[in-house]
Amino acid sequence: MSERVPARERLLKAAAELFYRDGVGATGIDTITAHAGVAKMSLYNNFASKSDLVKAYLDARLEEWHVLYRERLATAATPREKLLAVFDSYVDHAELAYGWGFRGCGLLNAAAELPVGDAGRATVAFQKEEVEQLFKDYLRQMKPAAAIDETAEHLSFVLEGAMARAGLDGHDGRLKAARRIAISIVDQL
Amino acid sequence: MSERVPARERLLKAAAELFYRDGVGATGIDTITAHAGVAKMSLYNNFASKSDLVKAYLDARLEEWHVLYRERLATAATPREKLLAVFDSYVDHAELAYGWGFRGCGLLNAAAELPVGDAGRATVAFQKEEVEQLFKDYLRQMKPAAAIDETAEHLSFVLEGAMARAGLDGHDGRLKAARRIAISIVDQL
DNA sequence: TAAAATAGGTAGATCGGTCTACATAAAGAT
């Protein structure tokens, strides 16, 4: 019955909740270690600094979304369904955060707190670029003659805008609306 | 040559720059007063607390956008032009922040740092609701038979999504793209 | 001269980060 959980894992779980709920800057080292039920030195044995933990937090959120997206992708047959799987994975990811009090995209929120040169901002920018690239790929498969770049950017704006609004009023109806809008956009190409 | 500027005004100007550039949480009281060239007590003579100053900062940004929007509105003749004036005022507002290092919408960034119950979040949510309502009004004047609510939400997503993306890659080309997208949306209603 | 802004300082908490000293447990060596 060895239910032993490594300190690193406990720290990442605690950081995930606290960083998302209270913000990166407002969450101190002591709060994280206390919430993880772990000694302070266990944090510095596993991470070089708080920024390093923040970076790991962002990478974990990115990977978390990747998993949800690939799950949705597995059940998608057509390029159109694959494109919509991106929106569905956003809804799925939002629902993961409901227990913590939904506050929008954890990556975007964290990026808003990070200084301009910070490495974490690159992680966030990368994910948004990746989503836009996915839209381009699927659009190209759907309608090779369409204005791919413009439409992909349009879809990215709709998705991220819905997430921003959802973060403010605290429900994911916005994300489902974004999905409906995306359908109308791709279906009238 | 009385170039005397009241302490309150100097504080708001310093707070505007520092809160936007470095974030609300990362900016301390002493930094603000030093940057304003003002005594610490002048802050507490004019504002009840730091949160009060943050609230004033948000209100000032909201009013700042209102001014820019009304300026654009004055040169708009048709409902279509008035609707686009919203997008233009966003570009104008973004350009105000260029000297500080553009980091996206100051209201959205600050809201990402504020706790869920904070009064400042209401200010931010209000501004986004207001924009969506403006879209509804102008759309109704343009095409009374169109799907007003859905289209207004669509336009809001495009605008706020463009702002979110712009905040990550640091230029307002995204906002100009959003304007072009908005034109295509309203012109094919 | 009365009001407002000034400089400078204090209180008390919290921050990120470092350090010491000890406990536990599995793996390798004999």
Added chain:
DNA sequence: ATCTTTATGTAGACCGATCTACCTATTTTA
């Protein structure tokens, strides 16, 4: 089967710096 090494985790003191908030006393301004 015993000893030793190496990993990892523990508790808790401690560091310098910074935070908000508030105070006092002096100077400036109107």
